[in-house]
Amino acid sequence: MSNGPHAKLAELGLSLPDVVQPLGSYVPAVQSGHHVYVSGQLPVVDGKLLATGKVGNGVSAEQAKDLAERCAINALAAVDSLVGLENVVKIVKVTGFVASAEGFTGQPGVLNGASDLFGAVFGEAGRHVRSAVGVAELPLDSPVEVEVIVEVA
Incomplete structure (x- = not known):
């Protein structure tokens, strides 16, 4: 059985959706050189949209953490469609x-939903730098949005 990112996702009971x-x-x-830049997901x-509203008022931190994981899954779908997950060298930012x-x-605890997923799928290559920013509003009244920079082979 493969040890690649698709196999890791399957072990976690996850699969990639359409982009x-x-x-x-x-x-x-979009790919530029050895990096893929993923738009906010x-x-x-x-x-x-799985939920709307503000975290801390109607959306719990734990629910938001799960939503951040979904954002990360959607980001991986975008990477996979462009270059293939097997070509990911490192989740950079x-x-x-x-x-x-x-x-x-x-905010940092919420974003652990995305970070933990990247670690589970890519191991050490999933460790990355990160910013977790609190904002007043997001598109469609989403509680969470995640963007990613990935190094690829």
Whole structure:
């Protein structure tokens, strides 16, 4: 049995969805040299946002962590469609945005949903630098958005 990223996803009970279609005039991912830059991904499944609202007011931190994992899965789908997950050398940087209620400061814990997934799928190559930013609003009233920079072979 393969030890590659698709096999790791299957071991986790996950599979890659179709690439989420952009909401505007941009592409889901673009390669430049040895890097793939993935546009901000929302927690969308089958064309529908899984939740709306602010983390800390209507959306729990734990729910938001799960939503961040879904964003990461959608990011991997974009990478896979462009260059294939088997060509990923390293997850380099993750930037996460959390639509935060006043006083909510748990953005790093929310983004662990994405970071933990990358670690589970890619092992040491999934360890990355990261920014976790609290914002007032996100597209479609999404609680979380995640963008990724990936090094590829």
